[in-house]
Amino acid sequence: MLESRTLFNPFETADMDKPELTPEELEALKKRHIRSFVMRRGHISAAQKRALDETLPRYELPYTGKPLDYAEIFGRDADTVFEIGCGMGETTTAIAALHPEVNFIGCEVFAAGVGALAKRLDEAGLTNVRIFRHDAVEVVRDMIPEASLAGVHIYFPDPWRKARHHKRRLVAQPFIGMLASRIRPGGYIHCATDWENYAEQMLEVLEGEPQLENLHGAGNFSPVMGNPISERPTTKFQARGERLGHGIWDLVYIRK
Numbered sequence: 001m002l003e004s005r006t007l008f009n010p011f012e013t014a015d016m017d018k019p020e021l022t023p024e025e026l027e028a029l030k031k032r033h034i035r036s037f038v039m040r041r042g043h044i045s046a047a048q049k050r051a052l053d054e055t056l057p058r059y060e061l062p063y064t065g066k067p068l069d070y071a072e073i074f075g076r077d078a079d080t081v082f083e084i085g086c087g088m089g090e091t092t093t094a095i096a097a098l099h100p101e102v103n104f105i106g107c108e109v110f111a112a113g114v115g116a117l118a119k120r121l122d123e124a125g126l127t128n129v130r131i132f133r134h135d136a137v138e139v140v141r142d143m144i145p146e147a148s149l150a151g152v153h154i155y156f157p158d159p160w161r162k163a164r165h166h167k168r169r170l171v172a173q174p175f176i177g178m179l180a181s182r183i184r185p186g187g188y189i190h191c192a193t194d195w196e197n198y199a200e201q202m203l204e205v206l207e208g209e210p211q212l213e214n215l216h217g218a219g220n221f222s223p224v225m226g227n228p229i230s231e232r233p234t235t236k237f238q239a240r241g242e243r244l245g246h247g248i249w250d251l252v253y254i255r256k
């Protein structure tokens with residue numbers, strides 16, 4: 001795993017015209033990465049659709065491929081936490097309400113989820129959250145500056161249970177190496193899953209990432225309440241996992 005991080009990384013932001021790239025590297029760079037999601041035409045309620053049209057514009061950050069300036073976006077200097085896969089946004093809204101002093105940027109590709117999140121933020125009157133409706137891998141790669149985030153939340157990412165789909169899992173290299181580089185020293189990444197095989201993969205990937213150190217000691221999962229800035233509320237997918245009799249695994253790592 002360590003070895004693979006030293007190889008050419010097609011996720012890294014790179015200038016396509018850089019003379020030092022070999023033709024193979026250029027090809028790898030142009031190749032689209034494997035997505036951690038599949039776009040489906042899911043059901044969207046009238047209220048969620050209305051929120052997408054009328055409310056989201058107040059919260060949405062467009063994907064531009066240019067580095068973000070958090071102070072300009074939020075109009076203040078504050079810690080910024082990035083969440084990948086907000087789902088229907090209950091957890092994002094609850095944590096943002098608990099921490100008005102922190103800026104939150106949520107990323108979600110599922111339209112009904114983005115609509116639901118915008119609606120919740122509006123109803124709660126929150127101003128410390130912004131939303132990307134875009135692939136988080138591309139947002140991190142192109143728009144999140146190095147060593148800029150106070151924290152990252154990845155709660156119950158799609159488990160991609162079948163072995164042939166494991167390549168779609170988000171908590172995997174090289175993405176985690178790139179994501180870790182966007183966390184400032186002392187900042188954290190908090191992941192959670194209800195799928196044991198993915199929990200084992202998360203532990204292996206995060207332990208093997210040289211930029212990160214396990215907050216709870218090498219090789220250990222975290223207590224559910226082990227998040228440095230907030231207790232993690234039960235998410236929708238956690239509740240579903242528990243109903244199905246699944247275990248819950250949390251992992252918290254600090255950027256060295």
Ligand SMILES: C[S@@+](CC[C@H](N)C(=O)[O-])C[C@H]1O[C@@H](n2cnc3c(N)ncnc32)[C@H](O)[C@@H]1O
Nearest residue numbers: 036037085087108109135136155156235236237
């Ligand atoms: C299983 S759900 C969990 C939602 C929520 N965190 C929870 O715990 O209830 C995972 C979510 O991640 C989103 N997702 C997956 N890959 C993503 C990506 N690359 N960028 C943004 N969102 C993504 C999916 O659309 C889905 O809504």
